[in-house]
Amino acid sequence: MKTLTLTIKGGSDKDGRADAVNEVEIVSGEIIGIVGPTGSGKSTLIADIEQFAQGDTPSGRSILIDGEEPEPTLRTDPRKKLVAQLSQNMHFLADMSVEDFLRMHAKSRGKNGDTANKVVELANTLTGEPINPGHPLTILSGGQSRALMTADIAVISDSPIVLIDEIENAGIKKKEALHLLAGEGKIVVVVTHDPMLALMASRRIVMKNGGMTKVISTTDQEHRVFLDIEKVDGWLTTLRETIRRGEVVVA
């Protein structure tokens, strides 16, 4: 995948005051967080990126790709779509099996049907509850759906930019999911207050009153905290699996 640069050009906050951060440049392979209280403008910033805002959204921000205003076709043509969004609720097409859906999606992106199996395999590395390709999409659990969607974005969609607005934790190996996406050379923008995800990002944009107030680069100390959280998280995952298997936890 070719590398690209995504630039967010500052606009204004809810009171019309200029964003204190007037430019953020993000390159392929980077995970960047967005943090701030409810109502501070996190989803609005995600939406600005998703739409390639050109001063035409409430924030007045604009988005550049490789330093330039993106061509209009990049905003509309699904095959050229640079942005994939991992949303909280997936509205999958009812009545389709996992496999049929993936085959259809692969085909629409000009990939062969075998890609579908690869997606299921990969998804099953992200969830503790294996997905059966023959099952209808509608019976997937929340964790299975999120795992499937993550794998789908990694394998089938070529979109080099992935936006994640407060993905729920339940049932998906979050860290592996982000690594998978960033490892494919994608830009991953994630709204999260989950300490593991926030500290896994190399930087995080702090939102307040609709504005981008500052960008914090993850410190060495924070990285060490991340490594500790990672251990605890791994331990919790192991415990969960033991309990799921109907076994007794030993200390």
Ligand SMILES: Nc1ncnc2c1ncn2[C@@H]1O[C@H](COP(=O)(O)OP(=O)(O)O)[C@@H](O)[C@H]1O
């Ligand atoms: N820069 C901005 N300029 C004007 N309105 C904004 C701006 N940022 C956010 N808003 C408005 O504030 C409200 C909350 O923003 P939202 O992005 O949903 O916050 P969050 O996702 O952090 O909870 C929304 O109605 C949104 O339209």
Ligand SMILES: [Mg+2]
């Ligand atoms: Mg929001």
